[in-house]
Amino acid sequence: MKLRTLRYHINEGIRSIFKNGLMSLASIAVVGACIFIVIVSLCMAVNIDYVLEQIEANVGISVMFGEEPDESDIAGIEQQVKQIPHVTEVKYYSKDDALDQAKTMFDADALEGLREDNPLPRSFDIKVDDIANQESVIKELENIRLEFEKTFYTDKQEEPADEQTTDENVQTEETTQPVTNEAGAVVPVVIDSGEATTEAARDTAASAEDIGKEGYVFRGIEKINHLKEITDVLVTINIIVRVCSVILIGILCFISVGIIMNTIKLTVFIRKSEINIMKYVGATDWFIRWPFVIEGIIIGLIGALIPTGICWLVYDRIADFINNTPFIKAIAQLKTAADIFCVVGPVALLIGVLLGAIGSINSLEKHLNV
Amino acid sequence: MITLENVTKIYEDNGAVALRDVSLKIGKGEFVFVVGSSGSGKSTFIKMLLKEVDPTSGMLIIDGMDITTLKRKEIPYLRRKVGVVFQDFRLLPSKTVYENVAFAMQIVEASPKMIRRTVPQVLSLVGLGKKGKAYPNQLSGGEQQRVALARAIVNKPPILLADEPTGNLDPDTAWEIMELLENINANGTTVVMATHAKDIVDRMKKRVVTMDKGIVLRDVMEGGYDDEA
Numbered sequence: 400m401k402l403r404t405l406r407y408h409i410n411e412g413i414r415s416i417f418k419n420g421l422m423s424l425a426s427i428a429v430v431g432a433c434i435f436i437v438i439v440s441l442c443m444a445v446n447i448d449y450v451l452e453q454i455e456a457n458v459g460i461s462v463m464f465g466e467e468p469d470e471s472d473i474a475g476i477e478q479q480v481k482q483i484p485h486v487t488e489v490k491y492y493s494k495d496d497a498l499d500q501a502k503t504m505f506d507a508d509a510l511e512g513l514r515e516d517n518p519l520p521r522s523f524d525i526k527v528d529d530i531a532n533q534e535s536v537i538k539e540l541e542n543i544r545l546e547f548e549k550t551f552y553t554d555k556q557e558e559p560a561d562e563q564t565t566d567e568n569v570q571t572e573e574t575t576q577p578v579t580n581e582a583g584a585v586v587p588v589v590i591d592s593g594e595a596t597t598e599a600a601r602d603t604a605a606s607a608e609d610i611g612k613e614g615y616v617f618r619g620i621e622k623i624n625h626l627k628e629i630t631d632v633l634v635t636i637n638i639i640v641r642v643c644s645v646i647l648i649g650i651l652c653f654i655s656v657g658i659i660m661n662t663i664k665l666t667v668f669i670r671k672s673e674i675n676i677m678k679y680v681g682a683t684d685w686f687i688r689w690p691f692v693i694e695g696i697i698i699g700l701i702g703a704l705i706p707t708g709i710c711w712l713v714y715d716r717i718a719d720f721i722n723n724t725p726f727i728k729a730i731a732q733l734k735t736a737a738d739i740f741c742v743v744g745p746v747a748l749l750i751g752v753l754l755g756a757i758g759s760i761n762s763l764e765k766h767l768n769v
Numbered sequence: 770m771i772t773l774e775n776v777t778k779i780y781e782d783n784g785a786v787a788l789r790d791v792s793l794k795i796g797k798g799e800f801v802f803v804v805g806s807s808g809s810g811k812s813t814f815i816k817m818l819l820k821e822v823d824p825t826s827g828m829l830i831i832d833g834m835d836i837t838t839l840k841r842k843e844i845p846y847l848r849r850k851v852g853v854v855f856q857d858f859r860l861l862p863s864k865t866v867y868e869n870v871a872f873a874m875q876i877v878e879a880s881p882k883m884i885r886r887t888v889p890q891v892l893s894l895v896g897l898g899k900k901g902k903a904y905p906n907q908l909s910g911g912e913q914q915r916v917a918l919a920r921a922i923v924n925k926p927p928i929l930l931a932d933e934p935t936g937n938l939d940p941d942t943a944w945e946i947m948e949l950l951e952n953i954n955a956n957g958t959t960v961v962m963a964t965h966a967k968d969i970v971d972r973m974k975k976r977v978v979t980m981d982k983g984i985v986l987r988d989v990m991e992g993g994y995d996d997e998a
């Protein structure tokens with residue numbers, strides 16, 4: 400297509416919008432309404448996601464210590480916990496910290512009397528990068544717990560290495576050790592401690608009473624709390640919100656294309672005889688299509704710009720209000736208008752353009768066969 | 770210029786036989802009337818030359834090109850070679866006289882300069898030099914048909930078809946249009962005109978192809994409407 404022809408088509412498209420003023424307004428209103436709903440659902444989806452993320456981030460895992468581990472034990476465990484993949488933060492609370500917290504929570508200075516003989520446990524507060532990874536982190540924590548528990552027995556045992564390796568050639572440290580096989584030859588066996596650790600820990604535990612069995616009371620790490628119910632619910636809500644918004648937006652786009660097609664079909668129908676005439680004069684299909692397509696694109700663009708502008712202004716107010724209301728902002732913040740609309744704006748415009756173009760092309764096809 | 774060989778057209782939806790084994794040759798620069806009563810197949814003949822309808826059987830050659838095998842995409846290029854005017858003018862109501870004629874040139878992507886030079890020339894050729902800015906609904910029937918003629922010839926097609934171009938016009942106006950058609954023909958354009966206007970055909974003394982129920986009844990040089998073969 401030559402540039403002058405493009406100019407002709409753009410002129411024709413714009414002219415047609417003004418010529419069919421009322422129809423154009425109706426189309427813009429329809430596109431605008433559809434895109435408005437798309438924008439609202441997008442804003443909701445993005446923010447629900449964002450709020451969930453913040454709540455998730457606050458739902459951590461807490462690890463409570465018994466009375467027996469000393470400060471260096473705990474420091475060692477902290478190092479191990481920090482090594483676990485997906486752990487982003489480990490915060491230690493001493494007995495005094497726990498008491499302070501309880502005092503503020505219950506607003507009870509009377510608790511001060513407990514400071515000397517503090518019954519509250521020492522604990523870690525552990526944050527995980529994504530709620531989906533919580534379970535794997537908990538598994539690792541359980542391993543650390545078992546292994547640590549084991550030290551209460553192995554420390555007192557003599558020659559623990561012999562006992563561990565006689566049956567299954569498994570041991571906790573990487574060493575080379577001579578083993579006598581049936582034939583009487585001495586074979587050096589190298590065992591990597593990495594994967595075998597859990598096995599080894601259980602073996603040792605089994606031989607040193609019943610660590611981890613039903614009813615066993617841990618002396619090192621007493622409890623691992625992780626609010627599984629809350630996190631499960633959050634994960635479910637997250638999935639539902641995502642699925643619903645995708646379905647909703649899909650349905651809306653479908654409806655919009657239908658309505659736009661019908662609106663443009665009406666315009667095309669009115670100009671059916673014109674299209675016919677153009678074909679008699681020797682116009683190609685695309686020569687006839689272009690002005691309609693440009694008309695559709697302009698209608699789609701205007702139809703997208705108006706709701707985008709309105710939503711932006713309104714959203715800015717809402718986000719401003721919520722993010723500055725003391726009680727609500729403590730729970731979660733909303734994304735700022737600029738954050739959301741630098742993505743939603745272009746998406747809305749693109750949808751408008753596509754809806755307009757697809758609608759006009761589709762509604763023309765039938766009339767081009769002359 | 771135009772050759773039909775054993776062309777038959779049966780409309781599928783109602784089984785009407787519009788053309789029955791028609792064979793015809795029209796040479797370059799000829800002026801041919803196609804006459805016959807209503808329903809004799811004149812319009813079907815014209816539509817076939819524009820590839821608006823396809824023959825059920827037979828061969829159709831225009832300007833050396835077999836148009837029965839023409840692809841849909843190639844139809845516009847055929848129509849640029851074949852100008853056409855109708856009884857009902859078929860102007861674009863939202864465009865001015867000037868724009869209606871210019872449209873035919875925009876389709877072939879003529880330069881704006883070329884358009885600005887040619888359109889006024891052609892408009893004055895059909896006697897509408899001063900009506901360029903008028904819209905079709907502001908013109909009389911005769912004037913509208915002149916615009917249609919101007920549009921049909923502005924790209925200088927070798928063939929001009931006319932389907933009852935005087936059907937909606939009073940006798941005097943009809944004659945003005947006929948004079949224009951004769952001028953266009955005199956400049957070398959092959960003209961095929963379907964009509965049942967007896968007086969016009971009788972006075973023009975051109976080749977007359979008479980159709981009846983889809984067959985060619987007579988084909989007479991310098992004939993009249995009711996001539997015997």
Ligand SMILES: Nc1ncnc2c1ncn2[C@@H]1O[C@H](COP(=O)(O)OP(=O)(O)O)[C@@H](O)[C@H]1O
Nearest residue numbers: 780783785787806807808809810811812813814
């Ligand atoms: N689109 C069509 N569908 C079915 N039959 C048609 C159609 N057009 C014309 N016919 C039939 O074909 C015959 C010839 O019609 P037409 O070519 O219009 O004749 P004329 O122009 O001489 O009046 C008539 O019997 C008419 O009913």
Ligand SMILES: [Mg+2]
Nearest residue numbers: 811812813932
């Ligand atoms: Mg007819």
